[in-house]
Structures are given as structure tokens and as C-alpha cells.
Amino acid sequence: MFATGNHAVAYGVKAARAEVIAAYPITPQTQIIEKLSEFIEKGEMGAKFLRVESEHSAMAACIGASACGARAFTATSSQGLLYMSEMVFWAGLGSFPVVMAVVTRTLAPPWSIWNEHTDILSQRDAGWITIMCGSVQEAYDTAIQAFRIAEDRRVRQPVMFGLDAFSLSHTSERLDLIGQEGADAYLPAPEGHWRVVDVQEPATYGNLVGPERMMEIRYSVKRRVDDSAGVIEEAASEFSRISGRAQTGLVEEYRTSDAEVILAVVGASSGDAKDAADLLRDKGIRAGVARLRVIRPFPAERLGAALRGCRTVAVVDMDYSFGYGGIIGREVASVTGIRPFNYIAGIGGRDLGVRDFAGIARDALRRGESGDERREIWWGMKDSQPSL
Amino acid sequence: MGNEGFTAFTLKSLTDEEYYLPGNAACPGCAAVMALRIGLKVLGPRTIVVVPACCMSVVQGYYPKTPSKVPIFNTAFAASAATAAGIRAALDIKGIRDVNVVCWAGDGGTADIGIQSLSGAAERGDDLIYVCYDNEAYMNTGTQRSGSTPEGARTTTTITGKSERKKDVPGIMMAHRIPYVATACTSYPIDFANKLRRAASIKGTRYIHLLSPCPPGWRYPAEKTVEVGKLAVETGAWILYEWFGGRCRLTGPSTGLAERSKRRPLEQYLEIQGRFSNADPSKIAEMRRRIDEEWERILGLCHD
Ligand SMILES: Cc1ncc(C[n+]2csc(CCOP(=O)(O)OP(=O)(O)O)c2C)c(N)n1
Ligand code: SF4
Numbered sequence: 001m002f003a004t005g006n007h008a009v010a011y012g013v014k015a016a017r018a019e020v021i022a023a024y025p026i027t028p029q030t031q032i033i034e035k036l037s038e039f040i041e042k043g044e045m046g047a048k049f050l051r052v053e054s055e056h057s058a059m060a061a062c063i064g065a066s067a068c069g070a071r072a073f074t075a076t077s078s079q080g081l082l083y084m085s086e087m088v089f090w091a092g093l094g095s096f097p098v099v100m101a102v103v104t105r106t107l108a109p110p111w112s113i114w115n116e117h118t119d120i121l122s123q124r125d126a127g128w129i130t131i132m133c134g135s136v137q138e139a140y141d142t143a144i145q146a147f148r149i150a151e152d153r154r155v156r157q158p159v160m161f162g163l164d165a166f167s168l169s170h171t172s173e174r175l176d177l178i179g180q181e182g183a184d185a186y187l188p189a190p191e192g193h194w195r196v197v198d199v200q201e202p203a204t205y206g207n208l209v210g211p212e213r214m215m216e217i218r219y220s221v222k223r224r225v226d227d228s229a230g231v232i233e234e235a236a237s238e239f240s241r242i243s244g245r246a247q248t249g250l251v252e253e254y255r256t257s258d259a260e261v262i263l264a265v266v267g268a269s270s271g272d273a274k275d276a277a278d279l280l281r282d283k284g285i286r287a288g289v290a291r292l293r294v295i296r297p298f299p300a301e302r303l304g305a306a307l308r309g310c311r312t313v314a315v316v317d318m319d320y321s322f323g324y325g326g327i328i329g330r331e332v333a334s335v336t337g338i339r340p341f342n343y344i345a346g347i348g349g350r351d352l353g354v355r356d357f358a359g360i361a362r363d364a365l366r367r368g369e370s371g372d373e374r375r376e377i378w379w380g381m382k383d384s385q386p387s388l
Numbered sequence: 389m390g391n392e393g394f395t396a397f398t399l400k401s402l403t404d405e406e407y408y409l410p411g412n413a414a415c416p417g418c419a420a421v422m423a424l425r426i427g428l429k430v431l432g433p434r435t436i437v438v439v440p441a442c443c444m445s446v447v448q449g450y451y452p453k454t455p456s457k458v459p460i461f462n463t464a465f466a467a468s469a470a471t472a473a474g475i476r477a478a479l480d481i482k483g484i485r486d487v488n489v490v491c492w493a494g495d496g497g498t499a500d501i502g503i504q505s506l507s508g509a510a511e512r513g514d515d516l517i518y519v520c521y522d523n524e525a526y527m528n529t530g531t532q533r534s535g536s537t538p539e540g541a542r543t544t545t546t547i548t549g550k551s552e553r554k555k556d557v558p559g560i561m562m563a564h565r566i567p568y569v570a571t572a573c574t575s576y577p578i579d580f581a582n583k584l585r586r587a588a589s590i591k592g593t594r595y596i597h598l599l600s601p602c603p604p605g606w607r608y609p610a611e612k613t614v615e616v617g618k619l620a621v622e623t624g625a626w627i628l629y630e631w632f633g634g635r636c637r638l639t640g641p642s643t644g645l646a647e648r649s650k651r652r653p654l655e656q657y658l659e660i661q662g663r664f665s666n667a668d669p670s671k672i673a674e675m676r677r678r679i680d681e682e683w684e685r686i687l688g689l690c691h692d
Pocket of ligand 1: 526
């Protein structure tokens with residue numbers, strides 16, 4: 001079939017038999033929850049849909065449901081994610097295996113509905129496993145895998161997965177489904193082993209904790225998020241076996257083994273980056289692409305291995321941390337010891353196509369050769385770039 | 389009105405079983421926790437309590453200890469009704485039908501920051517009981533004014549007395565046309581117990597607004613809690629009523645206080661507490677006028 005990224009997510013969540021869905025509309029996420037409520041109203045899906053009055057409540061309801069051992073899902077974007085943020089941290093620090101789709105979108109002001117990754121990255125310290133999808137197919141595949149990762153006994157942490165606004169959320173691509181049987185085999189009904197609210201075994205959850213115990217509680221979250229890396233790889237390879245489709249675990253490598261320049265990217269524009277690599281290779285430039293599929297836990301080792309041996313690395317960030325730099329660029333630099341050129345591009349949905357990626361790779365090579373010390377480049381600015 | 393088939397609860401009908409144990413971290417004389425103890429006796433062990441940020445988050449004590457024999461689930465300040473809605477949805481999905489899901493939230497978490505999620509739940513008709521224990525200020529953070537602080541009361545953010553009137557949350561809840569809204573006061577535990585029992589027998593969103601005197605916040609000696617609450621009712625400053633099936637009726641001692649002459653002088657309620665010590669006669673006259681207005685409104689609802 002053909003489907004948009006948004007509908008692919010809805011099909012994935014349906015296949016995963018989510019039990020409680022609580023959500024609030026925001027462009028460009030809306031189609032996900034419209035489709036899910038359609039499934040439920042037509043009786044094709046047995047979940048409870050809570051049409052809540054805000055994102056804060058959406059996540060609160062998901063946490064409440066998850067606390068009772070139910071499989072809970074929500075989706076949001078941009079302002080909605082920020083409005084929800086208090087509860088996003090509550091889910092992460094409380095280890096509730098909620099799954100959320102985030103259609104990444106620029107934050108206001110000024111109003112903008114187009115793609116940017118600053119929203120999802122703003123929640124990166126919330127204790128959520130964070131994945132960025134590269135295609136419509138991957139949005140579907142990831143929706144199903146996300147529940148398996150979240151609910152795994154070694155993990156039991158929430159998972160959010162991102163889809164680039166419009167370029168993925170609203171673009172139709174070919175989509176293969178694994179069928180309900182396939183999904184059920186891959187993802188058994190939730191055991192609810194994480195249930196914390198149960199009248200049969202009364203306990204108080206979330207009451208006051210003093211300094212003498214908090215570090216250990218946080219450490220257990222750290223352990224689970226760290227350990228999820230292996231579970232994510234496992235979930236991907238098992239999914240690949242069941243679906244017959246190759247899956248990306250933590251990092252996708254494309255023609256990196258002999259590359260002289262590697263574009264490190266996140267999200268759907270990786271497709272254009274790969275085309276750019278092919279184009280450059282036709283012209284005798286050995287280019288490759290490393291796509292970070294997983295942002296938390298940050299795949300330091302896998303990424304380091306992918307980039308090792310390459311002279312020039314260009315990290316492309318569709319996000320920005322003011323007074324600091326591109327978030328992914330900085331993180332890559334800090335965990336790999338590599339000093340990448342950091343391109344800030346595609347901000348507010350600014351076009352970023354094959355030619356841009358080819359240009360970025362060439363620019364990075366040139367800067368590398370000339371020993372340029374400037375590391376941050378705002379790519380595609382209309383005004384002439386101020387020379388720093 | 390729908391009193392048929394509902395035999396009133398007496399002191400004897402309350403179980404000896406304790407679901408909220410002594411030794412919890414409440415201040416001496418805390419009405420909110422007395423009411424919780426009574427409330428859990430009414431609701432029984434198949435009850436889940438959702439608590440947002442408020443005094444009750446502290447009263448529950450320090451991890452890993454708890455005074456509660458029923459599950460308590462803590463949530464963020466604004467999120468009690470939504471969290472409870474999620475819990476209810478999960479119970480429904482799992483086919484568990486005989487569990488009470490109860491929010492136990494302060495007036496700040498109800499009238500102010502939490503009103504969005506409460507209103508959303510009420511509009512959707514989510515199946516939960518919401519008890520707002522109203523100590524008429526943000527006590528957990530040290531007695532700042534809330535939307536529910538009455539006019540004239542001193543708080544740390546209204547040091548000369550609050551100039552705005554108290555937000556009418558039960559009225560807001562009635563406007564949602566939910567099946568059950570009642571007020572109560574901890575000093576009349578059997579009246580409260582009956583209301584809670586009635587609420588538990590109905591489906592949908594049910595709301596009880598419980599006046600809960602607070603010794604440190606209201607500035608009176610701890611042993612006077614019951615007396616202070618009684619004065620609130622006997623002076624007419626707090627009206628006990630119950631609204632369901634689209635009709636309202638006065639309950640408890642309020643039944644006999646529709647006529648102003650039957651009420652004790654308002655000063656008796658104000659004088660016993662430190663928080664109204666700034667109120668001069670003109671302010672008190674203003675308060676009296678508001679109280680009369682409130683009585684008229686409630687009596688109007690009772691006559692319809
Ligand atoms: C979002 C948020 N803002 C502020 C606070 C700080 N806070 C915790 S409890 C509280 C007051 C609670 O007042 P109320 O709901 O009336 O309950 P009480 O403490 O009086 O029992 C405040 C302001 C918080 N926990 N969360
Ligand atoms: S401050 Fe008031 S409401 Fe809070 S625990 Fe103490 S007496 Fe109870």
C-alpha cells in the first residue's frame with residue numbers, strides 16, 4: 001500500500017494493539033490520532049481513546065494507564081510537546097513504558113509548522129529512549145518496535161520516535177505491513193509486569209524521597225536507558241527476521257567504510273544525503289552517510305566506529321542550542337573525540353536537498369584541507385554569511 | 389428527590405478497619421487527613437487514590453514508608469483528573485469494574501492549576517470521584533493565596549487580606565452537568581461519609597468540595613479544628629449541600645440555617661482564626677454580603 005508517515009504510525013500502533021490512547025491535536029501530527037480514532041470507532045481496534053483537553057493531560061492519562069499495566073500511546077509535536085514536558089519527565093523519571101510519536105516541528109515564535117528537530121531534542125534529558133525515523137516504512141516498523149523496547153524487562157522506559165514534519169508525516173511512500181499475526185508474534189500482549197498501581201498489592205508510588213535514596217533511583221533509570229541500546233538492536237534484528245526487511249538499529253551506515261567525508265545526519269533527510277553521497281562518488285569524491293537512528297541512548301560506540309578513519313565529518317543539525325551550537329554536532333564531538341564541521345541547516349523547514357548535502361560535503365572537505373578552524377556553519381542563509 | 393433506596397450512614401456503619409494509619413506526617417489537627425481517613429473507610433480497600441502536589445504529598449510520608457493501605461499514585465500538580473482518567477481507562481481495558489478511582493487534591497490543584505484537567509474529565513464524563521480538600525490556600529508551599537482563598541483572608545501573598553472573592557468551584561462543576569456535586573466539611577464526618585457513599589454509588593465524574601480547616605494556615609490552635617469547621621457551617625460561611633439528579637438540597641446543620649437569624653454571628657468564625665485579624669468592620673460587612681448572596685444562590689438551586 002501507499003501511506004503517509006502519519007498513517008504508517010497509526011497502522012503500527014494498531015498492529016501493536018495499544019490499549020489506551022490519549023491525545024490532543026496539533027499540526028502536523030493530527031492525522032495520526034484521527035486515523036487511530038477512526039480505527040477505534042469502526043471497531044477495528046479495541047483501545048480506549050481519551051480525547052483529552054491538552055497535551056499535559058494526554059501524557060498524564062498515558063502515565064495513569066501505564067501505571068496500571070496498560071499499553072499506552074500518544075502523539076504530539078512542537079508546542080504540544082513543550083506543553084506536555086512536565087509529564088514527559090514524569091514518564092521518563094518514573095519509568096513508565098509509554099510510547100509517543102513526535103512529529104518534529106519548529107517552535108514558536110514566530111509561528112511555523114515546518115520541520116526542525118529542536119522540539120524533540122529539548123526533551124533529551126527526560127529519560128526517554130529517543131529514535132528518529134528515516135522513512136515512512138521505518139515509521140511503521142519503529143512504532144511496533146517501540147512498544148517492544150519500552151516494555152522489555154531490562155528497559156521499562158518510555159520511547160519516543162520522531163518523524164520529520166511534512167517531509168515524512170505527510171509524504172506518501174510505499175508501505176508494507178507485517179499483518180496482525182506477525183505483529184502478535186513479535187509483540188506479545190502486555191504482561192503489565194511494570195504495573196505499579198494495583199489494589200491487590202497496595203503501594204504508594206511517587207511519594208517524597210530524600211537525598212539518601214534519590215541517586216540510586218536515578219541510577220536505575222540511567223542503567224535502563226543505557227542498557228536499552230542492546231535491546232534496541234535486538235528489537236531491530238528480530239523485526240528484520242519477521243518482516244524480511246533490513247532494519248536499522250542504532251546507526252545506519254551508508255558507504256562509510258572507505259569514505260573520506262561522512263555526512264552525519266538525523267531523520268528523513270538522510271535519503272537525500274545518501275543520494276548526495278552517490279552523486280559525489282560518481283565525481284570521484286568518496287562520500288558516505290552515517291544516520292543516527294537513536295539519539296538516546298546516544299550510540300557513542302557505534303557512531304565512533306562508523307566515523308573512525310574518516311578525515312572529514314560534517315554533522316548536519318536541524319536544531320540549535322543557543323549559546324552552544326548544533327546539538328547533535330556537539331554531542332558527536334563530545335563522545336567521539338572527532339571535531340566535526342557542524343552545519344546548521346533546514347531550520348524552520350528551509351529546503352535541504354541532495355544538492356545541499358553534496359555542497360555541504362564538498363564544503364567540509366575544503367575546510368578540512370585548508371585547516372579552517374571555524375566549526376559552525378549556518379548553511380543556506382539568504383544573507384551573506386557573516387565571517388567569524 | 390432521589391433519597392429513595394439510600395439509607396443514611398451512621399457512625400456505626402463506619403468500619404473499624406483503618407486504611408490510613410496513624411503516624412503519618414500531617415500537622416496535628418489537619419482536617420484534610422482526618423477526612424481522608426474517614427473517606428477511605430467509606431470507599432474501602434478497592435480504591436486507588438491519585439494525589440497531585442499538595443500537603444498530601446508530604447502527609448503520605450517518606451519513601452519507602454507509607455501510612456496508606458490502599459494504593460496512592462502521586463502525579464504532577466495540574467494532572468490529577470487526567471491521571472485518574474488514564475487509570476480508569478486501563479482498569480476498563482483490563483475488565484476491572486469494582487475499583488474506586490479517587491482524586492484527593494488541594495484547592496490550588498483544583499481551583500487553579502488543575503482546573504483544566506478536572507474540567508476536561510468532567511466534560512468527558514470520566515468515571516472518577518474528585519475530592520477537593522479545601523484549606524483555602526497553598527499550604528504545602530507555606531500559605532500563599534489560591535483562587536479558593538476567601539475574601540479578607542491573610543496569606544503570605546496577600547498580607548493585608550485577599551481582595552478578591554473565593555472561586556466557586558462546586559458551581560463550576562455543576563455547570564458541567566456532571567451527575568454529582570456536593571460540599572462537605574470535615575467537622576461533619578457522617579455528612580461527608582454519606583456524600584462520598586452516594587458519589588461512589590454513581591458512575592461518571594463526581595465532585596465533592598470539602599472544607600478542611602488547617603491550623604498553621606488559618607492560625608488557630610490544633611485542637612480547635614473541629615470547632616472551627618463547625619463555626620464555618622453554623623455561621624453560614626460554609627454551606628453544606630448536595631446536588632444530583634439536577635436538584636440541590638441542603639444537608640446536615642445547613643438545613644436549618646436558610647434563615648439568616650438562625651446562624652451564629654460571622655465574627656465568631658472570623659475571631660477564632662488569625663488569618664482574618666486584619667478584617668475591619670467594613671470588610672466584615674462585605675463578607676457578610678457575599679455569604680448572603682451565596683445562600684440566595686444555593687437556596688434558589690434548592691427550590692428549582
Ligand atoms: C507545576 C508546579 N507548580 C508549582 C508547584 C509547587 N507547589 C507544590 S504544592 C503547591 C501548593 C498546593 O496547594 P493546594 O493545592 O491548595 O494544596 P495544599 O498544599 O494546600 O494541601 C505548590 C504551589 C508544583 N509542585 N508544581
Ligand atoms: S498545612 Fe494544613 S493542610 Fe497541610 S498538613 Fe498541615 S494542617 Fe494539613
